[in-house]
Amino acid sequence: ILGASREDEEQLERPGTLTETEIATIQHTWAKVYGRKEDVGVAVLIRLFTSFPLAKQYFSQFRHMQDPGEMRASVQLRQHALRVMNALHTLVENAHDAEKTAAVLRTVAKSHALRHRVEPTYFRILAGVIQEVLGEAFPEAFDAEAQGAWSKLLGVVYWHITKVYGEISWASLDNTAE
Ligand code: HEM
Numbered sequence: 001i002l003g004a005s006r007e008d009e010e011q012l013e014r015p016g017t018l019t020e021t022e023i024a025t026i027q028h029t030w031a032k033v034y035g036r037k038e039d040v041g042v043a044v045l046i047r048l049f050t051s052f053p054l055a056k057q058y059f060s061q062f063r064h065m066q067d068p069g070e071m072r073a074s075v076q077l078r079q080h081a082l083r084v085m086n087a088l089h090t091l092v093e094n095a096h097d098a099e100k101t102a103a104v105l106r107t108v109a110k111s112h113a114l115r116h117r118v119e120p121t122y123f124r125i126l127a128g129v130i131q132e133v134l135g136e137a138f139p140e141a142f143d144a145e146a147q148g149a150w151s152k153l154l155g156v157v158y159w160h161i162t163k164v165y166g167e168i169s170w171a172s173l174d175n176t177a178e
Contacts, residue, residue, distance in 0.1 A: 012162055015155040022149035023095045029141045029150070030092045033134060034085070040137060041081030046071050048129045055122050084126075091157065102160055109164035120165045127154035 018026070033040055046068050049056045056063045061076040071077050087108060094100040112118040131150055135142040142150070 012159055015152055015159055017098070018095055018149070018152055018156070022152060025146050025149040026092055026095060026153055029134075029138065029146050030089070032138055032141050034089055036137075037085040037089070038078070038082060040133065041085040042072060042078060043137065044084070044126075044130055044133045045077055045081045047133050048126055049077075051129065052122075052125055055125065058116050058118050088130075091153070095153070101156070105157060105160035106164050109161045110168065112161075113165050113168055113170050120162050120170065123161045124158050127158055130154060 049062075049065075049071060050068055053066075056065070059076055059080070062071055062074045065071050065074070087104060090104055091101055094104075112123075113120075131147065131154060134150065135147060
């Protein structure tokens with residue numbers, strides 16, 4: 001999957017803009033999630049790192065950890081969990097503002113490509129994990145309609161991230177690394 005991903009990313013179609021109803025659904029469900037942002041964020045990252053252990057490689061302080069209990073105690077993991085949740089919060093609050101959305105995601109994409117050197121595929125994987133964990137943690141709120149709206153929002157996130165990775169020629173950076 002990892003090897004094939006780069007071509008898929010280049011062919012990504014721009015997702016449609018969110019409708020008013022979808023934005024309302026996202027903001028309504030997010031209010032519940034955000035009330036428990038630290039727990040939810042940590043649960044998302046633990047799921048990411050246990051289901052996709054290679055995703056840990058980028059984190060100096062827990063790349064060696066196997067035990068979810070040990071991960072839970074990692075300050076670096078908790079910090080990144082909160083950063084992801086805070087960024088999502090900004091995106092949800094500004095769902096009507098396409099420029100703000102693009103600007104937030106540009107900053108994230110640039111630092112992750114240039115400084116952290118994260119393969120863009122992990123953003124798609126993380127989007128799937130977020131959707132899965134939110135659906136499990138809030139089954140009543142995340143009905144089929146909410147799942148559809150969230151999948152569209154996360155598609156928008158991933159579209160922006162891969163667009164910026166493409167602009168800074170991630171692929172050629174990657175080839176010349178080390
Ligand atoms: C929507 C998804 C994500 C958001 C909003 C996000 C956000 C952030 C933010 C705000 C920071 C700190 C500031 C910076 O360096 O830019 C950060 C750091 C970092 N992120 Fe992410 N991130 C996301 C996904 C990922 C993924 C998928 C990975 C790797 C699997 C990753 C790996 C890292 C690493 C290694 C750091 C540095 C950690 C440290 O120095 O403690 N991020 N992220």
